[in-house]
Amino acid sequence: MEELDVIELLSPVGSWPAGTTGTIVILDEARPDWMMVEILSEEDGSALDTIDLRPDQAKVVWAIKDHGAPQSSDGITVRAAATRSPHR
Secondary structure: OOOOOEEEEOOOEOOEOOOOEEEEEEEOOOOOOOEEEEEEOOOOOOEEEEEEEOHHHEEEEEOHHHOOOOOEEOOEEOOOHHHOOOOO
16 A cells, blocks of 8 residues: 555444445555545545544556556645545
C-alpha cells in the first residue's frame, strides 16, 4: 500500500460499510499498523470523511504505481475522481 492508492474496506468502519472506497492520504513508516484514508463523494469528489485504519482492514483496488502520480497545479496535488477506483 502507498499514499494515493485507492482502497476498499473489508469490513465496516464507523458509519462506513464494507465495500466503501477511499484514498490513502497518510502512511507513516513509524506506524506500520496505521494509515489515514479520505472518503470522497461519488457525485462531486468533495471530502466526506477521513478515517484511521489498520492495513488489514482494507485491500488496494487501484494502485498509484500502476497509473502515475495525479496532476498538480501550482505545486498542489489534485486528488480528483481519476484517482478513484472504477470498480464501484
